[in-house]
Amino acid sequence: MIDNILKIEKTGKILLRFGMIAYFLFIGTLNFNNGFVGGEDLIQTVILLLLVVGTSSMLLLHFKFPKIGAIGGGVAALLFLITVVYLGYLEISEKIPFSMIFLHIIKDILLFFATLILTGESLKEMVREKITKPFPVR
Template sequence: MIDHILKIEKIGKKLLRFGMVAYLLFIGTLNFNNTLISNNDWIQSTILFTIVLVTAVLLLMHFKKPKLGAIGGFLAALLFLITVIYLSYLEISSGIPISLVFLHVIKDIMLTFAAIILAGESLKEMIREKITKPFPVR
């Protein structure tokens, strides 16, 4: 019974990780394509796209090197947190009611929490690898 529960948790975390990567790549590509079409601020868009692409790759590196997965998780959380602050500032300064601002940024708040969970999973995997590592032979 416990094995089945742990297996479900493991599958859920893999789906969360791949979903986060797909979301980051979609948002990065969408932003990059819109900037290329409108032909303004392409340097800033290229930098943002590169950061998002590196974050997605780091999130996927969890399966080979958990330390890089943890860095990717914290970087993704930071990106989503910056998005929440930026969007909140823009919408509040535009005079939009706080309740509507919250409804607009709740997705990014939840994605921040999910990225922290993925970073924690990578840190847990790092500890598990250290604990199960064989002792050096003298």
């Protein structure tokens, strides 16, 4: 029974990781498809695209290099936290009702919590690898 519960948890975390990667890639694709008018928009789009693709790659590398996965989870959490603060500030300055602000930022708050879970999973995997590492032979 416990093995089944652990399998469900592991499957859920794998689906969460791939869902987060797909979400980041979708954001990058959406921003890239919006088009750009001048050189300044092009630079911002390229920077955002590199940040999104880099974060997705780091999240994916968790399976081979948990340390890079932990860094990717931290970067993703930071991106979602910045998004929450930025959107909240913009909408508060426009005097939008709090209930509407909450509806706009709740997704990013939940994604922030999800990236914390993925970061913890990568850190746990780093510890597991260190504990199960064979002793050096002299």
